[in-house]
Amino acid sequence: MTYLAYAVVAWVFAVGVYGAIVSRNLIHLALCLTVTQSSTYILLLTLGYRHGGRAPIFKGVKLGTAAVDPVVQSLTLTDVVVSVTVIALILALALDVHRQSGSVDPDEISTLNG
């Protein structure tokens, strides 16, 4: 059980990269990148987890109660924001590519421009 969470991280990462490699559509590619990045959320939250720890929110909870690491949680928040900005830019670029070349298939785009 101990390494299950880490195995999930490696699996999600590999699946995302595999999708990006076989992708034939820029929008699909952007989604694969998001899947790959999602593995980092799982990794961060896994690292910060503590057995028996609650969420690091102390409303109505005695101070000193065991809680999970709050630092990795705020890093995950940053990670999510970056992910959103990246996917927004990639999708905008995909629209731009589609307008220029009439296709969202990376292979066709390179032959058209080559």
Next chain:
Amino acid sequence: MSSRQRLRGVIAAPVLTVLGGILLWGFSGAPAFGDFHGAYGDLLNRIAVPQRHTTNVVTAIVFDYRGFDTMGEEFILFASVVGVVLLLRDIRKPAGSKDDAVQSDAIRLFGVLMVGVVVVVGLWLAAFGLVTPGGGFQGGVAIAGGIVLVFLAAGYRPWRAFGREALLDPFEGGGAASYVALGLAALIAGTPFLHNLLGNGTTGTLLSGGSMTLLNWAVAIEVAAANLVLYTEFLESYLVPHLSER
């Protein structure tokens, strides 16, 4: 699946298996699941409430202990929205499209009712961000999600009342700018950048956190407006040419 794609898959699979193996090998040096003892996190869990009077330690980190990083994070979002606006600007054709109205009455009714509910949930997430789970980023996304329901439930024309850049840009820029302004105000007062000027307030209430509350709302406004600008840009670059073709 084309033969080229299948070939790529065949080449990628062993490489990714090795990569996954190396990742797992690396993780074997990480602390066992549930056994992490980060000194910084443990310390903050103990001192954040007495020191900052905010019961949500994650938000305290975002807006106070690492407040400077959050300013950078906010400007990453701002820069990317500017990038999207610039990239999609040329695609847009002059407005004058037919309305792509939603036909089902049930969807219209349910969707329009949900607009208020989702926006209130967003405001609640943002308002109580320093007390209970939530915060400006999460609340801002929910507020934008509630407003985009106007498009999903009622169609493009009612959505245009909200999805206009002239309306959204001041909020987006203003949210980002007021974060910096709050930081500079602390400098002018002779304290470090982003120092809490308003005192800590009462623990566990809406009036806790002092300046953090203002930073939280600055981020909520910025995130909500940034998301709405993104929705506006993508919807227009897709819908306006699409609708005018028909």
